[in-house]
Amino acid sequence: MRIRHLVALLLVLAVVGVGLTFLQARPLKPTDAPPASSFAPEAVRRGAELAAIGDCASCHTAPNGRPYAGGVALETPYGTIHGTNVTPDPDTGIGRWSAQAFARAMREGVDREGRRLYPAFPYSHYTRLAGGDIDALYAFLMTRTPVRATAPENRLRFPYGFRPIVIGWNWLYLDRKRFRPDPTKSDQWNHGAYLAEALGHCGACHTPRTRFGGEDPRAHFNGGVAEGWWAPPLNQTSPSAEPWTADGLYAYLRSWDAAHGGAVGPMAAVTANLAGAPEADVRAIAAYVAERMGPPQPLNKARRDGLMARAEPDGSRDPALARGGAVYQGACAQCHATGGQTPFTVPSLAQHTSLFGPVPDNVLQVVLHGIRTPQGAAGPLMPGFADALTPAQVADLAAYLRARFTDQPPWPDVEAAVRRIRGQPSQAVPAAPVDGAVQKALD
Template sequence: MSLLKLVSRSVIAASLASAFSVALADADPDRGEYLVRAANCVSCHSAPGGAVFAGGVPFPTDFGTIYSTNITPDQTTGIGGWTFEQFEAAMRRGVRPDGQHLYPAFPYTSFTRLTDDDMRALYDYFMRLKPVSAQAKENQLRFPYNQRGLLSMWKRLYLNESAFTPDATQSEQWNRGAYLVEALAHCSACHSPRTTFGAEDSSDLYRGGVLQELDEERGLRKRGAPDLTPSPHGLGAWSEDDIASYLKAGINSRARLMGTMNEVVLNSTRHLTEADTRAMAVYLKSLTPSANASARPGTKVMELGSKQYDIHCGTCHLPTGLGSADTGPPLSGSAFAQAPDPSSLIDLVLNGPRLPIEAPSSAYLSRTWQAMKPFAQQMSDEQAAALLTFVRNSWGNAASAVEPMDIDRLR
């Protein structure tokens, strides 16, 4: 399943646990609202043009389309009639009040790790919202995936209900970051590959994933999510400052916010405290770097790609791939350019960057990189594929080759 929008020291551990609930005084007058922002509930449960949290957002998967539901406290169409115990069952075990299983497009596989205090704060927040009457749309899943009963077997294989346990060998900051990344922000949902049955591949967490989006003009389109581990083809070239700045301000010295991450930063991470975005950066930089098994592309493809790079890209990104503060970000060591699935990179080159609808920060506005133009009409499929293969395998980069058919599918 590819999901949008596509873890006798007990006394020490207990003393650390209090650090994982957000402090009201430091973060937000309403702790529940802060937690909802950290979990980015609004992006998945608010359809364009619809009421906030009223659901109706489509999630294309390999098995059909799933629609998010109404999580306002409406008694009939929302969760207004749910007790806390029923809310907790949905969040931790993926079970509705009627006993039916929820599809794991809803990331209860991550939310199951939330602390009891955070779970209660979330429930209290949602129950204070203005009720909105909005009936859930019917999912459009093929048989047998429309049979919710089969999820009981899926859960036995893939759902780990164990609570988040602080690691007493790590700092309080590291543990806070782990809790945010693994539970609240559920970063692995998009940034991990998935098994045949749609579960996150536990052996490859944060190594990059694939999700699908519905483009208003072009229909269903794949997107590739980068590797978040500190490998040379992931975030190895990013410092803790780079990661924290990207999450908080939408920009750093290596990348500018665009594409699928727009809603994550605009709706979620920019609202977090600097301490929390820093903690997330500390945790991500501590992950085990992923390995790269990509074969080196052939000389002919690299030569064609080098030529296309000189014509279309070298002026802004420089022949060295290092870019400059005035023209364009570096491509050397770029996690985006080396994502396991190149779909997002292809979309960028063909159609130009999908920039956020608003600047997430003043720092974002201060960056003077030139706006990249679309190249769909300037290169053939073969030329574009060679160019991207060259970028993904030059200046120390190493990633799979891009094929002409990959370009054709995404035009």
């Protein structure tokens, strides 16, 4: 009986597998790369700006690698996926891709030869892009220096190496509607909504994912995860003590905000790119996100004032808090208890949303690995304490910070999180104002 079931199951799987293979999309004819001179300079420039807002380089330019030549390893719950070479090299890049093939990849997640692309490439957001903007991105990429480079093979767990399963994912999560402006809102809001939802793919990190790896539409912007970091909510569920305003968001998205500090994890790459994008575009994104965050409430002000004046927790009742408080005095207070006078610190740690999150991960990333600023740039600096403090000391310290600066319940399992994050390579690179990023991309 068992064997019969097994055989039946194998047969069904084989039929489904063969069926799905035939569901490969149509290959599009290879073309010769259009000469660079065939693209209007304005299209190339706007393409550079859009590429900055869309963060294309984060996944397509390897650290110390040639621009857009691929090879960036992206760790996902399904295995490692590599950003590919999107320079116009005819053999290893997109040199033989027509504008039509490029637009299909951006909108449907299908490569020129008809293979399904993995949704680690955020085409489920880019699908909302306007045609003119896709053409500008194509003009920008096709005028880059061609580089001969092939990304390493993906390493995916069974059965994710089988690309046609993406058809199922698309059926569940790919909504191929273009962005439609909301006539009840201002032009600036609509422009910001378009940039944030389509190109900026903010929800890819800031929206929680379902079991099948799609963004949960009922929890849009409720907070998510990215590369071992917590991406805080960008709506009214934000636990931040400091209310976010359009001006504060604009400052944060471009470099550093006096009320919240700056980005220090995966968000740092986003802000480094936005620093070089046109002001009007970033202002529009800020206006849109500010509206999602909701207007600052009088209630927020009372909560905020209470948190800024919060008393020391009672260490006599909990020895862990007493030990954590001692570490804080010895290792942290010289910079953080100075009322924001150390360069790039805010007056109180209670101003960092990371202390209010459901997990201690961001705080532990920063405490263990520190904050570095790219050489030659002005920006925050904080030493990492992975070697100076034991895991137990870091766990006590995190518990103390949570009790001292927030109104949230203690974090569960801090020690396990310390061990997990200690083992990860340091990713703490802060946003330094990178003026002229767009110009540099064009040179």
